[in-house]
Amino acid sequence: MKYERYDHTAVEKKWQNRWEQAGVFHAAQSMDKPKFYALIEFPYPSGQGLHVGHPRPYTALDIVARKRRLQGYNVLYPIGWDAFGLPTENYAIKNHIHPAIVTKKNVERFKQQIQSLGISFDWSREINTTDPAYYKWTQWIFLQLFKHGLAYKKEMSVNWCTSCKCVLANEEVVDGVCERCGSEVVHKVKSQWMLKITEYAQRLIDDLDLVDYPERVKAQQKNWIGRSTGAEVDFGTTVGDQLTVFTTRPDTLYGVTYMVMSPEHPLIEKWSGQIQNLDEVHAYQQEAAKKSEFERTELAKEKTGVRLKGVCAVNPVGGKEIPIFISDYVLVSYGTGAIMAVPGHDSRDWEFAKKFDLPIIEVVQGGNVEEQAFTDCATGTMVNSGILNGLSVEEAKVRIKEYMQEKGFGREKVNYKLRDWVFSRQRYWGEPIPIVQCEKCGYVALPESELPLRLPEVESYEPTDNGESPLAHMTEWVNTACPCCGGPAKRETDTMPQWAGSSWYFLRYIDPHNTEALADRGAMDYWLPVDWYNGGMEHTTLHLLYSRFWHKFLYDIGVVPTAEPYAKRTSHGMILGENGEKMSKSRGNVVNPDDVVREFGADTLRLYEMFIGDFEKAAPWSTTSVKGCRRFVERYWNLQNLLIDGAGIRPEMESVFHKTIKKVGEDVENLKFNTAIAALMALMNEISGNGSITRDELKVFTLLLNPFAPHVTEEVWAEQDFEGMVCQQAWPVYDEAKCVDALVEVVVQVNGKVRARVSVPADTSKEGLLELAKDQEKIQAEISGKTIVKEISVPGKLVNIVVR
Structure with missing residues (x-):
């Protein structure tokens, strides 16, 4: 029987149905x-x-x-x-x-x-x-x-779209406006469910x-997660309250020349009676509320801030009063919501200090702090640092922690950037969140026997004007009895993310x-x-x-x-468009897999997606290369036209088959699908060069190809009346001894120039290889009558004889 062009449209759906029917x-x-x-x-x-x-x-x-x-x-x-x-x-x-x-x-x-x-x-x-x-x-x-x-409820600042009337995730805020509607986004305080x-x-x-x-x-x-080890330090203030900061470098306390608080820090409201420029502070707070956390913490952005006039901090290691600013690059949700600034040894602090004309003190010797040519702050000797002068940085860290604890203004602390998970939407x-709120009992869990708490049908899916969930409209669903006391209670109307x-x-x-x-x-x-x-x-x-x-x-x-x-x-890695850009409708470079499957078949798509390049890296789509993978499928299908009588793998094909079994198996385990397919293509070339294939050889090739191209391999298996389905067989096993080439070609050089090539057994030793090389007529002519200075023998590769 002569096999012609492979018809994937007749084959693929058939096998998909059979696999599912058979389970x-x-x-x-x-x-x-x-x-x-x-x-x-x-x-x-x-x-x-x-x-x-x-x-x-x-x-x-x-x-x-x-x-x-x-x-x-x-x-x-x-x-x-x-x-x-x-x-x-x-x-x-x-x-x-x-x-x-x-x-x-x-x-x-x-x-x-x-x-x-x-x-x-x-x-x-x-x-x-x-x-x-x-x-x-x-x-x-x-x-x-x-x-x-x-799981707990907490009042916290959230992104609020003034048009959509709803809370937005940070990634939904772009340049201070709502990604969906383009309206202004502000920060509002709302009660949110949190996971610890x-x-x-x-x-x-x-x-x-x-x-x-x-x-x-x-x-x-x-x-x-951002684990950092350091200390919490309590700075006094001129209004009596303590302002606590977390720092990984308490040894630089003597270099603190100002402090920065988050615009949302609760102490600002408490100090409203003492702050002399409250209108300016409120205006800055409103501007900060329009920015996402990403925008606020971007390192390259210009530093902005407002000094709190009327309130100063007091440095606990010298008693000196230092100014306090609010700035949007400090977040209330990280650490204590306030930082101590050491502009002599921190680029961000230095830029801020230069902008607001603040003192810059060197506390680790070396460099030029006025020109931001800092010494390595992790090494060096302490200067301008009172009790720490002359100590190394590491010694100073130990001494200052002892001193802080002794004087009662600080303590060792491990901090994490990770914040609790905002779980409300x-x-x-x-x-639906299975919690009710009772005036008498507080937040109460729904009995497990009442789960699932089903999502009710609603007429409108739009958020309410005050930003509550659409479920808040469902009064019959919201109003319920407290599982604890039986009194009136309301269901939680926020949903899970x-x-x-x-x-x-x-x-x-x-x-x-x-x-x-x-x-x-x-x-x-x-x-x-x-x-x-x-x-x-x-x-x-x-x-x-x-x-x-x-x-x-x-x-x-x-x-x-x-x-x-x-x-x-x-x-x-992602697959990019043919233009090398990320696929998107706006770029017009999206490729629909339905079109590829329709024209070339699912096996071709599978092979191409695995052959496209390093699996862990991005790669551009190429229609030309897709066609190449289709040709490989056709070549495999037409192997049936090369079938000859005979069982097993023929001796002349043993080495290449066993090496391919090994290569494909190892490459699959290491996500090197492209090189596994390349090995199968190389084996195909060997078979084509031989001009024939036995039934057992076809079985092995089919099993190796099956995970990549399951439909065509099942069809070939069935066409040849092999038993069962390919997917129910056993993976081929290789013999390590047969993975070694019987003969290898070795280059023979004299003074670095190729003078002969010789085929030798692959396991020939260095000494044996050298003897065989010297026996070659061309080599004897090159070295006769000359002094051998050096002999290099690399089994399986080359011999180089240096003469003079």
């Missing part, structure tokens, strides 16, 4: 095999559908998962939908469609697109964060946090030693239909931790940190068996 990718309930739990960050089903960047991580872990199944593992590779969130709510508001309807349509679209790619997800475990059966357990986890004192992630700050750092994460991921988490499309459902979803995949617990403990004992988790670098300091926090809490209360949720984490 070949469903994780087994039995626990008698070694397990492998592969996880992707589950997608947010937006109305725009997939672009070709989305399948890259799905395909990568699919290749690993398929290989593991062939190696005899019980594989869990699940999929679900992170479906609550702001984009869907905004779309619903704009188009007057209920968010649930929008979500349903978006999920259907995403599911169809993903299934067309042949990803071996276990669809029997599909979950959706908007399903009450799912968010029942999100609410249950919140109640446990509340009962353990890790700071209680876990040190463990979140320490336990990074337990996991296999890239160093850049670990570094980002540590930097975000004044939105409709999110999980999108991060809530994604903080524990990997646990629900383990046992998605359980109605009695978030997952069966025995199943968690078997499946946890997740063996391999792949996700974007952009989620390193939010989702990844939040989910580790939730998991540690669940571990502490005995719900889960491991301290860390993910044993291994990898990250992928």
Whole structure:
């Protein structure tokens, strides 16, 4: 039979249906095999559908998962939908469609697109964060946090859009205006639910030693948590109150020439009677309220501030009065909301001091502080520092801490940049918070038996004029009885953020239909931790940190068996448009995977996305290269035209086959998919050069290619009447001894110039190689009658004989 052009349109849907009907990718309930739990960050089903960047991580872990199944593992590779969130709510508001309807349509679209790619997800475990059966357990986890004192309400400053009448996240504020409507954004104080992630700050750092994460991921988490060791120092003031700061360099106290407070610092209001320029202070506070935290802390921005006239601080190590400023680069939410400024040894403080004509004192000898030519502040000798003069920096740190504690104006302190997690959203499309507020009992948890607290139907999804959630309009739903005393109470109308459902979803995949617990403990004992988790670098300091926090809490209360949720984490680079820019509708460079699958097939798309370059780096899309991958699929299909009688791998093909088995297997484990495919292409060339292939050789090639191109390999397997499906076979095993070339070509040089080439056994020793080289007629002619000065012999590569 002559095989012609491969028709992917007739093949791919057929095999996708057969796989699902047979349940070949469903994780087994039995626990008698070694397990492998592969996880992707589950997608947010937006109305725009997939672009070709989305399948890259799905395909990568699919290749690993398929290989593991062939190696005899019980594989869990699940999929679900992170479906609550702001984009869907905004779309619903704009188009007057209920968010649930929008979500349903978006999920259907995403599911169809993903299934067309042949990803071996276990669809029997599909979950959706908007399903009450799912968010029942999100609410249950919140109640446990509340009962353990890790969920609390707090008055805090938030971003407020004056037009949308709602609270915005920091990333939704751009240049002081609302990203959505362009209206002015101000800061307002609102009562918010908070989660005490700071209680876990040190463990979140320490336990990074337990996991296999890239160093850049670990570094980002540590930097975000921001552990610093130093001291809290109490400065007196001329109005009697203490102004406390946190500093990592208490040894530079003698160099403090001014102090800076956050514009929101509560002492400013307390001092309003003593501040002589209160109108100027209030005006600055209003301007600061329009800026996001990112804008306020940007290092390159011009320093601004207002001096508090009428109030001064008192330096505790000299008693000297120093001015106090407010400036927007100091945040009330970090440290104590106030800093001591040492302009002689800090660039930011120096710039501020120069602008406001403030003193600059050198306290670590060396450099020129007036010209910002600082000495290394971490070394050197202390000067102009009273009791610290003549000490090294390290000695001064010890001495000043002793002195502070002795005099009672300071104490050692470990501080973290990490702040507690703002958990409230004044939105409709999110999980209801299962708390009621009773005038008599305060905040009271809903009984667990009443979960899930379902999201009620509302006519309007728009925020209220005062910034409350749309749920605040639902008086029948809001008004309820206190579970504690039975008196009148009101339900919490804020909803949870999108991060809530994604903080524990990997646990629900383990046992998605359980109605009695978030997952069966025995199943968690078997499946946890997740063996391999792949996700974007952009989620390193939010989702990844939040989910580790939730998991540690669940571990502490005995719900889960491991301290860390993910044993291994990898990250992928994005796929850019053909113009090298990030794909977006506005740039007009979005490539729809549906179009690629329709024209070239899913296997071609899968191969190209893995062949495009280093998996961990960004790479531009290339339609020309897509066509090259399609040609490879065609060449594989046409191997059937080269079939000959004969079993096993022929002796002349053994080395290349065994080397390819080794190479592909190792490269998959190291995310080197591009070089694995290159090895398969090289093997294809060897087969084509030979002009034939045996049935057993075709089986091996098919098994190696299957994780990358599952549809065409299944079709070839079936065409040749091989037993079962490819995905149910065993991964090929290589023989290390056969991975060594039988013969290698060695270059023979005289005085560095190539004079001969010789084929020798690959395991020829240095001495043997040198003897063989000297036996060559051309070499004998070159060295005859001359003195050999040096002999270099590199097995498998070259011989160089130096003569004179």
